[in-house]
Amino acid sequence: MVPEWREAYMNYNYLKTLLKQILIFHRRQTSSHVNSLPPSKAASLKRRTSLFRAFSGLTNRYGNSSPKKDKEDEVILVSAMQTVDEEQGEDGQSYQTTFLRSPEEGGELELVFFRGLDHEFNKVVHFYKTKVDEVVKQAEELSEQMDALIALRIKVNNRVNPRAAAVSPFINETNTGSYPLDAIHEEQQEKRSHDARGYKMASLEVLKHVKLNATPKTPRSTIKNVFKSLNLDLRFNKNEVRDAQEKLKQAFIEFHQKLRFLQNYAFLNQLALSKIMKKHDKITSRNASDAYLKMVEDSYLSQSDEVAKLIGRVESAFVKHFCNGNRNQGMNTLRPKAKREKHRLTFFVGCFFGFSLALVVAIIASVRARDLLKSEGRTQYMNTIFPLYSLFGFLVLHMLMYAGNVYFWTRYRINYSFIFGFKPHTELGFLQVLLLSFGLSVLTLAAALSNLEMELDPTTKSYKVVTELLPLALLIVVLLIIVCPFDIFYRANRFFFLVCLYHCICAPLYSVTLPDFFLADQLTSQVQLLRNLQFYVCYYGWGDFKKRNAETCNNSDVYDVFFILIAVVPYWIRLVQCIRRLCEERDSTQAQNGFKYFSTIAAVVTRALYSKKKGITLKIIAASTSGVATVFSTYWDIVMDWGLLCRNSENPWLRDKLILPNKSIYFIAMVLNVILRLAWMQTVLDFHETPSVHRNALIAIFASLEIIRRGIWNFFRLENEHLNNVGKFRAVKSVPLPFSYEDGYKNL
Template sequence: MKFGKEFASQTVPEWLEAYMNYEYLKTLLEEILVIRRRQQTSTPENNNNNSRVPQRPSFKRKVSLFRAFSGLTNSTASRRHKEDEVIIVSEVKQRDEEHGASECQTNYQTVFLRSSEEGGDLESQFFRRLDHEFNKVINFYKSKVDEAVKEAKELNVQMDTLVALRIKVNNPSMEVISEQHQDHNKMASLDVLNRVKINATTETPRSTVRNVFNSLNVDLNYNKNELKNAQGKLKQAFLEFHEKLRLLKNYVFQNQMAFSKIMKKYDKITSRNASETYLEMVDESYLNQSDEVAKLIERVEASFIKHFCNGDRQRGMNTLRPKYKREKHRVTFFLGCFFGCSVALVAAIIVSIHTRDLLEGEGKTKYMNTIFPLYSLFGFLVLHMLMYAGNVYFWTRYRVNYSFIFGFKQGTDLRFKQVLLLTFGLSVLVLAAILANLEMEMDPETQSYKTYTELLPLGLVTVVFLLAICPFNILYRSNRFFFLVCLWHCICAPLYLVTLPDFFLADQFTSQVQLLRNVEFYACYYGWGDFKARDASTCNDSNVYKIISILVAVIPYWIRVLQCIRRLCEGRDSTQAMNGLKYLSTIAAVVTRTIYTQRRGTTMKIIAASTSGVATIFSTYWDIVMDWGLLCRNSENPWLRDKLILPSRSIYFIAIVLNVILRLAWMQTVLDFHEAPFLHRNALIAIVASLEIIRRGIWNFFRLENEHLNNVGKFRAVKSVPLPFSYEDEDKDL
C-alpha cells in the first residue's frame, strides 16, 4: 500500500483537517516533477551547437569534487556547506490573538534559497505550504496537550475524592491508603468530602422525577450505591481519557512520518538535499520534544491499574488497550450459505404457489387478509436490516465514525457483513416458515392439524423475540442489549436523558408504522380472532381495533415529541420546539388519513390531503436542511454544504429528489389507489410501507454524515463523560 493511502486510513476521522495535507503537497511535487522533466528534455536541444560547453550542474559537481579533495581548512569546508544549502528554517514569534496579547506562539518559516532558478517559484510555494501544514499540526497538538493536562488535573482531584469516599463507605478499621506524590507518601484525606457534592444522575425515571424537585447536585450519603455509580463513571472517564492520549500519540507519529516522506520525495524529485535541514527542525520542535503525552499515558495506566484493577496490570492493560475486530471467515461463509438458501426458498415458494394455484379465488382473499400481514411483518424487518447493512457499508467506506456517534463499546460494533448475516439468517427462518405453512396447508395428511398450521407465524414471532432477549452470550449479545436499552429509553420518554441513539431509534419506528400495526394484528388475530378458521373479520370490522390502530400509528411520533420536549428543557434549544411541531403535524396527518380510509367522505379527504401536505413540506424541509445540513446558498458547494463526504455532488441532489418523491407515497391513500383491481389492498400497503423504509435508509446515511461533520468541525473524537463529583469552591487543588 502506498504511503498516501496508508496515511489516510490511519488518521482520526474527526481530526482530519488537523493532519498534514499530504495529498496536496504531493500534487505540488508532481508539478515540480513536470517542470524538471521539461528542463531535462530541453537541455540537449539547446546544447547541440556547442556540445563542448559543460552543463551548469556538471560544473558545480566538478567544483565540489575538487574542493573535497584539495585539503582545504575546516572554515572553507564550512563555507562550502553554506553554498550547498537549499533552505533555511527559522522560528518566528507571533502574538496569539485567541489567548491574549501577552501570549505568543512559535511558528516556523522556511526560506528557499534557489527561487531564482527555473521552477523556483513553485518550489517556494511548496515550502510555504509545507510551513503552513507544519504550523497547523504544531498548534493543534499544543492545544490538545493543554486540554489533556487540564483534564488530568481534574481527574486527579476526582480520583482523590473517590479514594476518600471508598474509605468513608467501607470504613475499614485498619486500612491505610497512600498516594505517591512528590517523592513522599501522604495519607488520603477525608476532608475533601466536606466540600464535595455528587452529581445527580438521570439514568432512571425515578431519579429524573426526583431531580425535577431537587437540585442537580446532592449531598453525599456515603452509601455503596453512590460509591458504585461514582466508580463506574470515573472508570469510564479514565478509559476515554486514555483513548484520547493514545490518539494524540498516534497523531504525532503519523504526522512525523508524513513530513519525512514528503521531504524525501522532494529530494528525490529535485535532486537536492533539503530534507536533512527540514527534518532536523521537525525533530527539535515541540512535536517531537514534548513528552507530556507519554508521561500522562504512564500515569493514567498506573492509576487505572491501581484503583480499578486491584494492581493487576495484565487485566488493566487488556481493558485500556483498544480492541480491534478481525474479519472472521465463518461470517463470510455463513453469509453466503444463508443468502443462497434465501434465494432457493424464494424460488421454491414461487413454484409452489404457481403450480398449485394457491392464490386464486376465495383462498387468495383469505390469505391476503390473514397470513400475508402476519409474514409481511418480517419482510419489513428484513428490508430495514438490509438498508442498515448498506448504511454501515458506506459509512465505513467513507470513514463516517458511526461506532463513536452511536456510542458502541469499543470492538462491539457490527460490520456490514455481520448485519447481513443476521438479515439473511432471519430471512431463511421466515421463508422456511412460509414454505412449511404452504406445504402443511396443501398436504392431506396435515389437514387435521390445521390449528398448528395457523400457529406457525406466532411460533416464529416467539422464536425471534426470545432470541432478541436471550441473556446468553450468543448472537451479538452486547448489540442486542444496546438495542433493548435504547428501546426502553424510547418507551419511557421523556424520563431518560435523550441521546442520539435514542432519538435515532425512535425515528426508525416512525418509518415502521405498518410493522407496529401488524404487531397489533397479531395480538387481535390470535387473541380474539378465529385463527383456526383463518377468519380475521373480528379484528378488521371492530371499531375498537380501528381506534387502537390509530393510536399505534401515533405512538412513534408521540415518542419523538416527548424527546424533543426533554431536549428543549435541557438544552434550551429552540430548534427542538420546531422539531416537536413537525412531529405533531405528522400525527395530525396520520390520524386524518387513517380516519379517511375507515370512513371516507369528501370533507375527510380534503382534511387528510391538507394535513398530509403541510406535514410533508415541513418534514421534507427538516430532513434536507436541518438533519442533512444541505441547501446552503453561500456554501463552497452551491445549495449543499461546505464539507461533503461523497465524491460526487450529484448524489446529494438525487437523494433530495428521492426524499421528496418517497415522502409523497401517502398520496395513494387520498387518491384511492388502494382500490386498484390488479393489486390487493394489503399488497399496496406493504409496497408503500417498503418505500418509506427505503427512504429512511437513505435518510440514515446523510443524517449520520452530517453528525460526523459536526464532530469533525469541533475535533470531537472521544466521548465526554460526566464526572461524578462537583465542588463547592472553585479551588480544586485539594
C-alpha cells in the same frame, strides 16, 4: 487518521501536487537539454544523473546520517519565530524556511513548496500543542476527581481509624506517594502530607468542598426532580461510590483514548514530513531534508513527552483503582484488540443469500404452478397469513438498508461507531448485518413456503393448528434470540439495542441521547410493522388462527382504536423526547422539531380515521393535515437533519463540506425524499382499492418505500453529524464527571 481531526493533519496530497509541478518542470528542462545532444551523449547523461541521485539511506529514519555539507551547499535555512495567538493571547512559536536557491531556474516552484510545507507544519504543531494543553488540564481535573472518590470510599467503608484511613490508594511501587496524574505538577508533592511509612495522605476535608453532579437519568430520579429539588449534597452511601466510580472509569477510558489519538497524530505527521522531504530531495536532486527534519526533531511535536508520560500514569492508575491490580484486564479495557474478520463470515453470508434466492424462486414457482393468485383462497391468505409474514419482510428490508448504510459509512470514513457510542470494536460491520438479514430471510421464506403447501383438513374443513402456528413460532424464536442472555448472536449489540428501546418506551423519563432518538426515528418508519404485531396479538389471542379467519379483528372497535394508537406511538415518543431536550438544553429548535411530530400525529390519526369511516370531510382533513406534515417534515429532513439547501455555501444549495465526491447524489437524494414522503397519498386517494393488486400488498409496498426512504435518510443524517464533530475536532465522548468542587477551592 482520526476522522474528526482530518483538517488538522498535514495535507500530504496538496504537497505532493506541488512536488508534481516541480517534477514536470525538471522533466521538461531535462528533455529539452537531452534532445539538443547527440544520441550517445544523451544516453550517457541519463545514466550519470541516475547514478548521482540522493540516496535515502538504510537505517536512519530521517536520513540525518549523510555527510555534513559546506555552507555553500546549503539549500534551506529554517528559523523559529515567536508569535502571539490573537484569540488566546498566548505566545507561540512558528517556523519559517528560507530557500537559498530561489534565483535558480524553477526556484520559484520550490519556494511555493516550502511555503506550503511551513504552513502545514505550523498548523500541525499549533494543533498538537493546543490538544496537549487540553489533556494536561483534563489530567489535573481527573486527579481532583480521584481525590474526592478516594475520600468518599474511605468515608463510606470506614474500615479503619480516621488517620489510618486517610492513606490514599495512589501509591506507586516504591512508596514515594506520587499520584498517577499529579506528577504533571510535581511541585505540589512537597505540600502533601505523608505518614511515617511514606504513604500519601488522602484528606477527608475534600468532602466538605465537593458536591455530587446528580443528573436525573433514571425514571425514578426524573420523577423526584419534578416534585422536589434534588439534594446535591453527598449522602455517603455505597450506591454513590459505585456510580461515581463507574463515571470516573468511563472518563479514564475516554481520556486514555484521546491520549493515544494524540500520540498517533504526532507520529503520523512526523512520518508524513519525512516522506514528503525525501520525495523533494529525490525530485530536485538536492539534500534539503536533513536541515528540515532536524528542525522537526527539535520542535515541540517531537520533543514534547507529556502525552507519553500521561499514558503511562493513566494506565497505572486505571489498573490499580478500577481493575484491582489486574493489568491484563485493565489493558484489555484501555487497549481493546481490533476485530479480525473471518472468512467463514463471508462464506455464510453467501450461503444464506443463495438459500434466500432459491426459496424465492421456489415460492414463485409454487404460486404459478397452483395458480394461487386466481384461487378462491387468495383473499383469505392475503388477509391472514400475508400480514404475519410481511412483518419479517419489513424487518429484513430495514436491516438490509442498515447494512448498506454501514458499508458506505465505512467507505467514506464516517465514524458511526463513535457517533452511536458503541463499545470499542463491538460495532457490527456490514457483513455481520447482512449475515443476520439473510439468516432471518431464510427462516421467513422457508416458513412461508411451508404455509403455501398446507391445505384444508378434509374432515373438519379447518386448518391444522400446528401448521397455523408457524408464524408465531418464528416470531417467538426471533424475540428469544434478541433477549438471549448468553454471549451469542452479538450480545453487546443486542443489549445496546434493548437499552435504547427501553429508553424510547420510557421517554421522557430518561435523558435523550443520539442513539435513543435515532432508534425512535427508525420506529416512525415501521408503523406497518407495529400494526402487524397488533394483528399477531389479535389473530392468535382471539383464536382466529384455528379457522384462518380475521373476522374478530376486523369487526372489533377495540382493535380499531389500537390500530390508530399503535401508529401514533413512535411519533409520540419523538415528541416527548423533543420536549425533554427542550427542557434540558433550552434549545428552541427542539420546540420546532416537536411541532413537526405533533403535526405528523394529527396526519396519521386523520388518515387512519378516513381509512375506516371514509367520507369527503375526513378525506379533506386527512389530505390537509398530511400535506402540512409532509412539507414540514421534508424541510426538516433536508435543511436541519442533512444540513443541505445552504444558499451561500461553497457548493450551491448544498453545504460547505461534503463527503460524497459526486454532488448530484445529494440532489437525487433530496428529490427521492420528497417523492417517497408522499406515500401517504395511497391512503387518501384510495390506491388500495385497485382490483389487480390486493389492498394488503399495496400497503406493504408503500411501507417498504418508507423504509427505503429512512435508509437514505440515515446515511445523510449521520454524515451531517460526523461533519459537525469534524468541525469541532470532537473525536472522543464527553463523559460527565461525578464531582464538582467549590469555586476557588484547591486540593490540599
